[in-house]
Amino acid sequence: MGRQQIKLNKKKRSRKRIFWFLVFPILLIASLGISYGIHLYIKAENMMAESYHDDRAGKSVLREKKVDPKIDNVSILFIGIDDSEKRSQGDHTRSDALLLATLNEKEKSVKLLSIPRDSYVYIDEVGYSTKINHAHAYGGPKATIETVEQLLDIPVDYYVRVDFEAFMEIIDALGGVDIDVPFAFSEQNSKDKADAISLEPGLQTLNGEEALAFARTRKRDNDIERGKRQQEIMKAIVKKAASGTSVVKYGQVIDAIGANMKTDMTFDEIKSFIDYGVASHLTIDTMTLEGFDSYIPNSSGKNVYYWQLDENALAETKTTLKQHLDITTIPATNSVANPSNNSQEGDKE
Numbered sequence: 001m002g003r004q005q006i007k008l009n010k011k012k013r014s015r016k017r018i019f020w021f022l023v024f025p026i027l028l029i030a031s032l033g034i035s036y037g038i039h040l041y042i043k044a045e046n047m048m049a050e051s052y053h054d055d056r057a058g059k060s061v062l063r064e065k066k067v068d069p070k071i072d073n074v075s076i077l078f079i080g081i082d083d084s085e086k087r088s089q090g091d092h093t094r095s096d097a098l099l100l101a102t103l104n105e106k107e108k109s110v111k112l113l114s115i116p117r118d119s120y121v122y123i124d125e126v127g128y129s130t131k132i133n134h135a136h137a138y139g140g141p142k143a144t145i146e147t148v149e150q151l152l153d154i155p156v157d158y159y160v161r162v163d164f165e166a167f168m169e170i171i172d173a174l175g176g177v178d179i180d181v182p183f184a185f186s187e188q189n190s191k192d193k194a195d196a197i198s199l200e201p202g203l204q205t206l207n208g209e210e211a212l213a214f215a216r217t218r219k220r221d222n223d224i225e226r227g228k229r230q231q232e233i234m235k236a237i238v239k240k241a242a243s244g245t246s247v248v249k250y251g252q253v254i255d256a257i258g259a260n261m262k263t264d265m266t267f268d269e270i271k272s273f274i275d276y277g278v279a280s281h282l283t284i285d286t287m288t289l290e291g292f293d294s295y296i297p298n299s300s301g302k303n304v305y306y307w308q309l310d311e312n313a314l315a316e317t318k319t320t321l322k323q324h325l326d327i328t329t330i331p332a333t334n335s336v337a338n339p340s341n342n343s344q345e346g347d348k349e
Helices: 003-023 025-030 035-051 134-152 164-173 208-216 223-241 244-258 267-271 274-278 311-325
Strands: 074-081 095-104 109-115 120-123 128-131 158-163 177-181 185-187 197-199 202-206 261-263 283-288 291-297 303-309
Touching: 035 244, 035 261, 035 267, 074 134, 074 164, 074 311, 095 134, 095 311, 109 311, 120 134, 120 303, 134 158, 134 311, 158 164, 164 208, 164 244, 177 208, 177 223, 185 208, 197 208, 202 208, 208 223, 303 311
Parallel strands: 074 158, 109 283
Antiparallel strands: 074 095, 095 109, 120 128, 158 261, 177 202, 185 197, 291 303
């Protein structure tokens, strides 16, 4: 076997692990042992029961009937929020990261779409356009889901909401993650203390606070690059979680996720995705919403920064996702229009 083929195989295995951690972090952990794994499996099942929350009657309004992930193509929206003591506003906390995954059951393929948090979109919950991360502040996961569905004109079948406390606790429970930091920077910590985290360039082991600072900083670039750093951190977590040295720490990881997660997927539904995790031909394509920097004046005349989406690229993204989900039509009674983008009073940042 040539070096190129070996590298290709390693890349495919890496992609499988990334997807496995995103969708099945608990099952990955529980599957790595036998007697200890059974204990973790039960622990994970109990955790999922406590994390379950559904206020959409079990399905998207853009579906005629509830999907079955064992046989249907489905989509999952991952919502990252900052629920720290200082930034938390309870149910009115803004989302800090959005990632939509579409899964094609027949092809065993996944498309991961990163949605920049400053994307200028229409939010039906309030009736005007603003940054997409405001949707969660206005109406929690439900409003965020509805906004994404309206933006992309596809159903969001499930969601997983995780706050950054889990992000830090998971990394600390694993003993840190190895990251090649490309540049020196100083960033505030999770308590918003300015320049509390300082990192130099080079490969190093980051703890939870340092990894969060690396994933969130935008001083040197923009939301697009920020999304790439978040993916890099995720890869590092997967690599560490999959290593044999972390087995004894998996109980702590489950506790960290369980205390900071909300989802409308049942444990049985999550288990339905196992075929993706073990498929030898699983493919994962990463995508983002193309656009450009824009400044729009608010009601006070202050120019507010937004990521203005490129309409042509957005149309192509919609088509790609619909084809991947094998959706030809959206139920007429449930389809949503995309109103003109008009910012309104109260759109301050």
